[in-house]
Amino acid sequence: MKYLLSGLLVFSALASRAQAVSHRDRVYTADQISNTVSVIDPADNKLLGQIILGKPQPDILSALYKGQALVHGLGFAPDHKTLAVVSIGSNNLTFINPATNAIKGSVYVGRAPHEPTFKPNGKEVWVTVRGEDYVSVIDVATMRETRRVQVANGPGMVAFSPDGKLAFVCSSFSPELTVVDANTYKIVKHIPVVSPFSPNIFPTKDGQQIWFTHKDVGKVSVLDVKTLSIMKVLDTGPITNHVTTLETSQGKVAYVSVGGEDVVKVYSREPGFKQLATIPVGSLPHGIWSSGDASRVYVNLENGDSVVAINTATNTVLAKMKVGQAPMALVYIPNAVPAGSPETANLGTQLVERPSVVRELKPVGAGAAGGSLVLRSEGLVDLASFALRNLAPNADYDIYLSKTAQAPYSRDYPLLTVHTDAKGGVMAQTLGPVQDVKNADLGIGSKAYQRVVVAAKAAGNAPVLVSE
Incomplete structure (x- = not known):
């Protein structure tokens, strides 16, 4: 006390x-x-x-x-x-x-x-x-x-x-x-x-x-x-x-x-x-x-x-x-404006009403790999920002949407390919209709959920990260 x-x-x-x-x-x-x-x-x-x-x-x-x-x-x-x-x-x-x-x-x-x-x-x-x-x-x-x-x-x-x-x-x-x-x-x-x-x-x-x-x-x-x-x-x-x-x-x-x-x-x-x-x-x-x-x-x-x-x-x-x-x-x-200054002089608005969406990417099975995806609406398209960690160093990975609910996760809608650094990390962005991809286009009927998957680029390699 x-x-x-x-x-x-x-x-x-x-x-x-x-x-x-x-x-x-x-x-x-x-x-x-x-x-x-x-x-x-x-x-x-x-x-x-x-x-x-x-x-x-x-x-x-x-x-x-x-x-x-x-x-x-x-x-x-x-x-x-x-x-x-x-x-x-x-x-x-x-x-x-x-x-x-x-x-x-x-x-x-x-x-x-x-x-x-x-x-x-x-x-x-x-x-x-x-x-x-x-x-x-x-x-x-x-x-x-x-x-x-x-x-x-x-x-x-x-x-x-x-x-x-x-x-x-x-x-x-x-x-x-x-x-x-x-x-x-x-x-x-x-x-x-x-x-x-x-x-x-x-x-x-x-x-x-x-x-x-x-x-x-x-x-x-x-x-x-x-x-x-x-x-x-x-x-x-x-x-x-x-x-x-x-x-x-x-x-x-x-x-x-x-x-x-x-x-x-x-x-x-x-x-x-x-x-x-x-x-x-x-x-x-x-x-x-x-x-x-x-x-x-x-x-x-x-x-x-x-x-x-x-x-x-x-x-x-x-x-x-x-x-x-x-x-x-x-x-x-502190004291940035004089007393009585108009609060909104020369100010505008460039806010987006649709909130950003943050998805965690979790490892498939055991492992320390991880990451996140942030989706921001930019009108007709979305900006997807990825931050991935603890993957294989200096390697290529594909990121895609999948219509399947479990492994091996079909590669239905490709987003981008990234290359990791010497520590197995990478940050990347892509533009596309990520949030607004119609489920019917992926052949999954009325289901309203898309999985985001990260897998090594080489054909046949198993996914390492997937969204919930």
């Missing part, structure tokens, strides 16, 4: 130093398939509308002359007056005024940029160009690239030390963390890390630690900024996506979205790095950020097309909001 009261007093003191959640705050999500930025008022957890940057994904299969494709990354200026949005398909960085939701301008960078991060002085935004091997430095005033910082292949994201002297760049293709002098743009150190796929990085406010995720192996590394050495590697779980650090009644903590388990995990940042909580949130949590007063944490559900708000005092879900399709990055901006 004494510890609980002490913790609550600490939380109250911390909260008193930051503005409580208000109608002037905003939560933003980058919706990759609908190509929108969803805008939420966190005071009442209400979706206000969407900033429409492009057409939904099936409409961008021809030449793209206008609009953006694959809206994915987010960052905001220290003065909270600019939101930066990365679109990985159109190689674009869009600047938005949060007060009006209006586009201020944009700049095109190299192949497949991933995330934008503003320098603490607000004069530059560093964009990781993941399809190449450099960070693009953009002058915020002119919205022009001024230089490129050469780093390891596939930079994922940048985190700055609070004083702005150092930049830390994680990589999506190289097993290293690159430390850069942010004033001279020179490399300070290359730090080996546990895996080559680190999509997200987040500093602590006190500048003592840098946390970054390893999505491919389900881990989080913690860097000691003073010694520039890895002080801890945490086993967090499959598809560890994003991390955010904050101070709550539990002390100095980190919240981690673990997509493969549909949970957010909470860890102490003190020596020992004890896990404090596991919070079920929904299908494939991805982007994550805390409110200005640390009373809440917001997390995207990539497969659920939603955002969940978590109460950090109880580590329970307090609200859920529908957003655009496949939300990826998420940021929370």
Whole structure:
């Protein structure tokens, strides 16, 4: 009881130093398939509308002359007056005024940029160009690239030390963390890390630690900024996506979205790095950020097309909001809009009423193979997204619909063929009338259920995964 009261007093003191959640705050999500930025008022957890940057994904299969494709990354200026949005398909960085939701301008960078991060002085935004091997430095005033910082292949994201002297760049293709002098743009150190796929990085406010995720192996590394050495590697779980650090009644903590388990995990940042909580949130949590007063944490559900708000005092879900399709990055901006600003200025709606369908793919017989299928209606067609794991490495597999209810599962409606990586995993998408395939076309009369089957491509090979 004494510890609980002490913790609550600490939380109250911390909260008193930051503005409580208000109608002037905003939560933003980058919706990759609908190509929108969803805008939420966190005071009442209400979706206000969407900033429409492009057409939904099936409409961008021809030449793209206008609009953006694959809206994915987010960052905001220290003065909270600019939101930066990365679109990985159109190689674009869009600047938005949060007060009006209006586009201020944009700049095109190299192949497949991933995330934008503003320098603490607000004069530059560093964009990781993941399809190449450099960070693009953009002058915020002119919205022009001024230089490129050469780093390891596939930079994922940048985190700055609070004083702005150092930049830390994680990589999506190289097993290293690159430390850069942010004033001279020179490399300070290359730090080996546990895996080559680190999509997200987040500093602590006190500048003592840098946390970054390893999505491919389900881990989080913690860097000691003073010694520039890895002080801890945490086993967090499959598809560890994003991390955010904050101070709550539990002390100095980190919240981690673990997509493969549909949970957010909470860890102490003190020596020992004890896990404090596991919070079920929904299908494939991805982007994550805390409110200005640390009373809440917001997390995207990539497969659920939603955002969940978590109460950090109880580590329970307090609200859920529908957003655009496949939300990826998420940021929370305190005091994003002036008092009295029109809530829905320059906002539209590009929501799909038909909900996404998530199907688990289970192994046929014994084995560790597994996966999931997400179906999203896109008008006349559906977008089917597959994530498969623990199959044979470097092998081809067919995915198809079957009219039969049990093995050997006839191959009645082919969807696509995929090739696994060296670890037996693969992520893939296809477009087609998957949800609306008429059962009569498959010769199964009035039965309303289709099985999704995964089998090795070679003729005669038995299925390895099937939907329920």
